[in-house]
Amino acid sequence: MERLGTGIGWRPEIADAVERMPDVDWVEVVAENLCPGHLPASLRRLRERGVTVIPHGVSLGLGGADRPDEGRLAALAERVETLGAPLVTEHIAFVRAGGPLTASPRLEAGHLLPVPRTRDALDVLCENIRIAQDALPVPLAVENIAALFSWPDEEMTEGQFLYELADRTGVRLLVDVANLHTNHVNRGEDPAAALAALPLEAIAYVHVAGGFERDGVWHDSHAHPVPRPVLDILADLAARVAPPGVLLERDENFPEPGELARELGAIRDVLEKGRAAPAGRPAPAPAAAVSPVAEHLDPARQRLALAEAALLSALVAGTPAPEGFDRVRLGVQARALARKRADVVAKVAPELPEILGDEYRPLFLGHAQRRPMTGGYRRDALDFVADLLLAGRPADGRTRRALREWWLERSGPAPRSARPGVRLARATRQALRRPLSRH
Numbered sequence: 010m011e012r013l014g015t016g017i018g019w020r021p022e023i024a025d026a027v028e029r030m031p032d033v034d035w036v037e038v039v040a041e042n043l044c045p046g047h048l049p050a051s052l053r054r055l056r057e058r059g060v061t062v063i064p065h066g067v068s069l070g071l072g073g074a075d076r077p078d079e080g081r082l083a084a085l086a087e088r089v090e091t092l093g094a095p096l097v098t099e100h101i102a103f104v105r106a107g108g109p110l111t112a113s114p115r116l117e118a119g120h121l122l123p124v125p126r127t128r129d130a131l132d133v134l135c136e137n138i139r140i141a142q143d144a145l146p147v148p149l150a151v152e153n154i155a156a157l158f159s160w161p162d163e164e165m166t167e168g169q170f171l172y173e174l175a176d177r178t179g180v181r182l183l184v185d186v187a188n189l190h191t192n193h194v195n196r197g198e199d200p201a202a203a204l205a206a207l208p209l210e211a212i213a214y215v216h217v218a219g220g221f222e223r224d225g226v227w228h229d230s231h232a233h234p235v236p237r238p239v240l241d242i243l244a245d246l247a248a249r250v251a252p253p254g255v256l257l258e259r260d261e262n263f264p265e266p267g268e269l270a271r272e273l274g275a276i277r278d279v280l281e282k283g284r285a286a287p288a289g290r291p292a293p294a295p296a297a298a299v300s301p302v303a304e305h306l307d308p309a310r311q312r313l314a315l316a317e318a319a320l321l322s323a324l325v326a327g328t329p330a331p332e333g334f335d336r337v338r339l340g341v342q343a344r345a346l347a348r349k350r351a352d353v354v355a356k357v358a359p360e361l362p363e364i365l366g367d368e369y370r371p372l373f374l375g376h377a378q379r380r381p382m383t384g385g386y387r388r389d390a391l392d393f394v395a396d397l398l399l400a401g402r403p404a405d406g407r408t409r410r411a412l413r414e415w416w417l418e419r420s421g422p423a424p425r426s427a428r429p430g431v432r433l434a435r436a437t438r439q440a441l442r443r444p445l446s447r448h
Contacts, residue, residue: 069085070104072124098149150213150214155220324342354393361415376392
């Protein structure tokens with residue numbers, strides 16, 4: 010595996026600071042945030058300096074019951090080629106559920122959700138990863154995710170699940186030590202046991218990030234400093250193997266550049282000390298599993314589809330929690346998903362918080378409780394405003410007019426013309442298309 014060194018997640022808010030860091034060896038960028046024909050100037054300059062840029066996908070949903078979407082795979086491959094990346098990464102997660110396999114509406118989580126560690130889920134995940142590997146021009150690595158809750162009746166530990174996944178597919182692993190800490194607090198899982206069970210030779214690189222604890226639940230926020238327990242897990246990993254690369258993730262609440270540099274320095278110190286520590290005892294390798302024939306996976310896909318749809322519906326549509334789940338934890342996750350929707354829509358459509366002011370968040374959270382997300386965040390923003398206008402909200406007429414103008418500008422296939430004659434003609438056509446009212 011190519012040696013990457015120490016890197017940082019590239020975000021527009023810290024682009025200048027990242028460029029000025031002389032000892033950043035590589036960066037990672039969220040793939041879906043890139044337009045291949047219009048790379049940010051900062052990323053172009055980093056590439057010209059020889060800094061490796063790796064795209065990190067968040068929307069494939071490899072742990073979902075459906076086969077990976079060809080369009081999403083093609084878009085990810087295009088970003089790989091644009092960046093000249095040596096590999097590409099995604100997550101062991103599902104992000105949507107429902108649809109034809111369950112004869113139910115398609116639902117979007119807007120978040121990475123854990124797959125059950127069962128044989129059905131593993132078989133489906135292995136085939137989905139093989140499909141992705143065949144469609145991508147470079148090696149694929151997949152990341153273990155953080156979770157607020159556990160699936161009932163799981164058949165494997167995280168280490169066993171990841172070992173067998175790598176063994177059967179040859180996929181590489183992006184090991185997030187912050188997520189191991191999250192799962193330790195939230196699900197009582199031993200991070201040392203997970204590390205001991207991993208195929209260390211399959212590690213592509215490592216994520217390090219911060220979070221916070223509230224009411225006994227650890228939230229993987231990527232908006233706080235890296236805590237000592239996460240660095241301790243990194244030290245344990247470094248004592249077992251020299252990871253090809255380690256990357257600091259920070260997505261919000263960005264500190265001063267000096268603080269980011271100090272966090273990178275702390276990561277380097279841990280890696281140096283870890284290399285000098287005695288190696289951990291490797292776990293015995295489990296026997297290789299036989300991969301099922303693809304056409305025999307249809308029953309497993311349907312069982313997984315039903316389970317994931319029931320869970321996601323409980324999280325975003327208010328249906329009862331499936332049997333065996335911790336209802337309190339699902340409530341925490343549901344509220345977190347609603348808050349994330351509000352935050353992301355505010356970024357995708359920054360005019361809405363400006364128009365609505367302090368009313369934005371309570372109005373959006375009310376919308377999230379009533380209406381699950383069925384498309385992306387831009388569609389969510391349009392649906393939110395449409396629902397408000399249909400309900401005659403908010404009460405202030407000037408605010409409603411501003412919302413209506415915003416919705417009209419963005420709901421059509423092309424922006425509305427600023428020329429009065431064109432706008433009058435369009436309004437006339439819309440009026441003529443309306444059915445006559447009957448009295």
